[in-house]
Amino acid sequence: MTAETQPIRVDIVSDVVCPWCAIGYYQLAEAVRETGIGVDIRWHPFELNPQMAPEGENLREHLAAKYGTTPEGSRQARARLTEMGAALGFTFNYADDMRMYNTFRAHQLIGWAEEQGKAHDVKLALFAAFFTRREDVSSIDVLASVAAGAGLDGDTARAMLESGGRAEQVRAKEQFWTSRGVQGVPAMIFERQHLVSGAQGEENYASILQQLKAAQAA
Template identity: 70%
Template sequence: MIDPSPIRVDIVSDVVCPWCVIGYRQLARAAEATGIPLELHWHPFELNPDMPPEGENLRAHLAAKYGTTPEASRQARDRLTELGASLGFTFDYADDMRMVNTFKAHRLVEWAGESGQAHAASLALMEAFFTRREDLNDTEVLARVAASLGLSPDDARAMLESGVNAALVREKERFWTSRGVSGVPTMIFARRHAVSGAQGEANYARILQHLSQEAA
């Protein structure tokens, strides 16, 4: 018999990581299919902590960081776009799309979490970046995301400009990297089973069912 109690899942991710979008969506589908509820906790990770404020052309960034050719980049974007569509998410890539610094975005998630909105903020930021190609290093963009969650854009703006939670977010980033997290998404199930990468709906379903049966 499967225990219907929620299973805690800690998700270490970056809001500009396409596989984090895919992995989360697959996990959500698995939870829906199995009827096993989730208790989600999002944690910050920066794919590009040294990204300058102005960002960098995404295709140029991938070529410099991974040696990705234009053709390979196009194929990867097409694959992600198809995968996203199958999971109800729109990736709207363009040649002029820019990779951006995400530290402010992680600070917004941390702040939104004080109102129980960390999950909603994480998803909203992913949509802002991948679907609308917005600059997540822009305070005004982040203030609008806050407003879309029913939070005060003025308070969000003031928080970001003050740097009030910057040290806390840095500390949380270091916590996960010090424990060996070097790529995202990394999901930790029930505080003890770590899984990296987007594993697919079937694999997530097996993990959830196994943990639920253990707890029964």
């Protein structure tokens, strides 16, 4: 494969309940469309709330306790995210009774799906499950349904999740990235060496892709 056709590798460390992770990905996807530069995306796990209880927490109460977010601040942030998502073709469907959930099982599902070439489909489906349909992404029932919707075997996914067989793998991957300085998400690593944190916008991502493509051709 020549430099002209070699896709840019992008490792994305993120969580499925992180709104800026969804925004960042869809901004990158828009930059890919605008530039015509191909990317090879690899998803990696990060848990915003690894100690989250199984029943989850009310989202507004969670943000208030964790970040000191006021009710008005929460409403403004949700309105901004909803507007940004709509512009990118993604639906944030926030509600006052929306809950935050533990995502450890969700990351196990993504890791399992990766082995079958479906990690990308499952990751995007989990963004939609949580933000658009407000589903419990810690639920094995929900995760098995997401797997089936992505063309995987739902019963096999359920058995994998019930066994916890991918738990150590996820922990090891999380440790790998945190040991390399990733403390917040989204974190995008372009071509294994250029770390870009946060949702940087279509123009910035387009510029990064164009610079890396030029470097490939040099």
